[in-house]
Amino acid sequence: MTASPTILLVEDEDGLREALAIVLRRAGYQVFERNSAAEGLRAIDRESPDVVVTDLAMENPLSGMDVLRHARQFSPATETILMTAFGTIENAVECMRLGAFHYITKPINSEELELLVAKAVEHRRLVAENRNLRQRVKDSCRFDxxxxxxxxxxxxxxxxxxxxxxxxxxxxxxxxxxxxxxxxxxxxxxxxxxxxxxxxxxxxxxxxxxxxxxxxxxxxxxxxxxxxxxxxxxxxxxxxxxxxxxxxxxxxxxxxxxxxxxxxxxxxxxxxxxxxxxxxxxxxxxxxxxxxxxxxxxxxxxxxxxxxxxxxxxxPLRERREDIPLLAQHFVQKYATRFHRPTASIDPAAMRIVTGYEWPGNVRELENVMERAVALGGSDRVGVEDLPPELSVRHGSGAAVSEVGVVMTLEDAERECILWAVKRCEGNLAQAAKGLGIGRTTLWRKLKRYGVQVGEDEGGGAS
Ligand SMILES: Nc1ncnc2c1ncn2[C@@H]1O[C@H](COP(=O)(O)OP(=O)(O)OP(=O)(O)O)[C@@H](O)[C@H]1O
Ligand SMILES: [Mg+2]
Structure with missing residues (x-):
């Protein structure tokens, strides 16, 4: 269990700051409160918080813009969210240009803020994880x-x-x-x-x-x-x-x-x-x-x-599963460069599937899968939908715990279960839907989302 993410809250209006601090603490964050931009800068230096939430227009001499600049310069991994009054939207645009994560307009809707903070925390985590993985790929390339x-x-x-x-x-x-x-x-x-x-x-x-x-x-x-x-x-x-x-x-x-x-x-x-x-x-x-x-x-x-x-x-690869994330990242970079694609990372759910698979074709198979995912994928991240569905089918059992010991998300488990059922029924969707206890349209819709080719509506063929 890692420590809870840290949030620095900079707001000169005491009532608002205290109210938001309560919301964020309740959401599980460790919150530092500061009532001026100058104090905010000092807190950035000392705490390197995961996320800064700062008011944009504070009393002189420093503003939220200075907090943002300071964070970008001295704690580059920190994500900054700005709170702006309705009339200062242009400043907010300028802030985005300076590298803010996002902005939120006053009056603050606490749910919206909570959501934004959660996104910023997740983004920071992913960036860190990717940087880490990239470094490790570099370090582990001993022979070209x-x-x-x-x-x-x-x-x-x-x-x-x-x-x-x-x-x-x-x-x-x-x-x-x-x-x-x-x-x-x-x-x-x-x-x-x-x-x-x-x-x-x-x-x-x-x-x-x-x-x-x-x-x-x-x-x-x-x-x-x-x-x-x-x-x-x-x-x-x-x-x-x-x-x-x-x-x-x-x-x-x-x-x-x-x-x-x-x-x-x-x-x-x-x-x-x-x-x-x-x-x-x-x-x-x-x-x-x-x-x-x-x-x-x-x-x-x-x-x-x-x-x-x-x-x-x-x-074989299955005897050294700890190399799988490194290799996957290595190939994603290799093919992103080759195909001039923006793809730079692999999303955690996709990575779980990749590390849990048996890889009978070993590194060559992994390389082919990543090449295809980068070539055909639409975004800058390889997602579950970019992987061939057979990777998700655990042979022999439909167990919802992957072999590397990571308990998967409900969504992953559902997908596994569904793909397994379809495979068991040899692509007969009506039969699979019945076995799963869901409607055929639901099954069809879900398969489509997983990137499985299904006939327009009728037809039992799923490949
Ligand atoms: N440790 C590794 N790091 C990076 N790429 C690898 C690694 N191992 C294999 N590959 C890549 O996987 C692919 C298959 O490797 P290679 O052709 O050397 O396998 P092989 O053992 O000779 O297979 P086969 O028995 O089928 O001929 C190649 O594209 C190779 O570059
Ligand atoms: Mg060979």
Whole structure:
């Protein structure tokens, strides 16, 4: 539980000030009262209140405008609300230009003031939270663009630093989207080989014969169509780093040849009688358990042992949930810049959903979701409506407590419950509405608000 927000109330009319102070205290704020602008300035210096509520036209020499200027300059996180008499609206406009949060005209409606103060407090909290998050994103980028502050990622950063300096073969293991290619790049970039080339090939992406000629090259006449000599990628990578992605997908015949490269440190073009010595560092990656692949006979054990000199495991995102807000913020900034969008932050309800999701596609999936949210979102904040609805559906249960232990708002719980029901009924809205005990129109309206595509009225399809 954090301390209650602090409000500085500056008003020279005692009766009004005392009345407003009572209202604000009752609303749960800690209130400081001052009866002049000069006193107000001193209180700003001493208390750095969350919000200042000040009269605009006070007796000389200083006015509410000076209170505002002082707050902007010496306590920039403080939000200022001005109370103006009806006739001084132009001054109020000037105040907005100087950075006031808002103004309210006299006679003061206490409910209106309470609402405005609540908004100012919330705004200040969000600004602080965002600044904090942005700073943490910056601090946690240890290797260009690898974001992470969890203990697991800190350990990985250390390992990358250590391994990069050694010239050893590295095996990267981790589920899809956990950042294997990113880490391979980081190892290269932080190694003495950084000025030389980094060559990557995905062993699962090419048919066997093409993979072979890409890796090793060929001499003219080696096979039909080989009309010239061609260098292989191993030769291209000479002096640099060679990244063998999806190693377990390499056909057996290629595995034998890879083993030769690792053992002999030389490569031979298809159809050639001579080998060329090469100096490459090998980094291999797999999203499968290679030991199991060896046991199943899909990966040669001698190749596995050659590759498995130093192995790094990249933890899935669900094992390091504390990195999710950092990554989400990182991607929002990345795509806001790229798409020239004003989006700068993620709203707390959306963040709760994002941190509670399982992320089977790991960081890549999170990145895609944020890219889409920024590209399609209409405002400067990623909201719940910008997220794909399946993120809100907790698999297996409709529990209203998220796994990170944050109890959600009633609104979040309702949305979860509804989306879960629609999914259970495979998009049959009539059935879902019945199960939920609400009308179909209500359900339809709510789904629309959540950004779920629904047929104009009829039709059971919800995607
Ligand atoms: N820690 C991280 N910080 C920032 N971006 C990351 C991080 N991890 C992964 N990414 C980003 O997520 C995406 C997927 O990463 P990458 O391609 O390295 O995953 P991978 O493990 O190779 O996945 P696959 O097994 O499917 O090939 C990339 O766009 C990458 O930049
Ligand atoms: Mg990859």
């Amino acid at each position: 663009n690898i974001v992470g502050a969890s203990p697991a990622m800190s350990r990985l950063f250390e390992q990358i630093t250590r391994v990069a300096a050694l010239d050893t073969t590295v095996l990267l293991n981790g589920e899809t989207g956990t950042g294997k290619e990113l880490v391979a790049h980081a190892i290269h970039d932080n190694s003495p080989r950084a000025p030389r080339s980094f060559v990557a090939i995905n062993c699962g992406a090419l048919p066997e014969s093409l993979l072979e000629s890409e890796l090793f090259g060929y001499v003219r006449g080696a096979f039909t169509g080989a009309s010239t000599n061609k260098k292989g990628l191993f030769e291209e990578a000479d002096g640099g780093t060679f990244f063998l992605d999806e190693i377990s997908a390499a056909p057996m015949s290629i595995q034998v040849k890879l083993l030769r490269v690792l053992e002999e440190r030389e490569t031979r073009r298809i159809g050639d009688t001579r080998s060329t010595p090469i100096d490459v560092r090998i980094i291999a990656a797999s999203n499968r358990d290679l030991q199991a692949e060896v046991a199943a006979g899909r990966v040669r054990d001698d190749l596995f042992y050659r590759l498995n000199v130093v192995s790094l495991r990249l933890p």
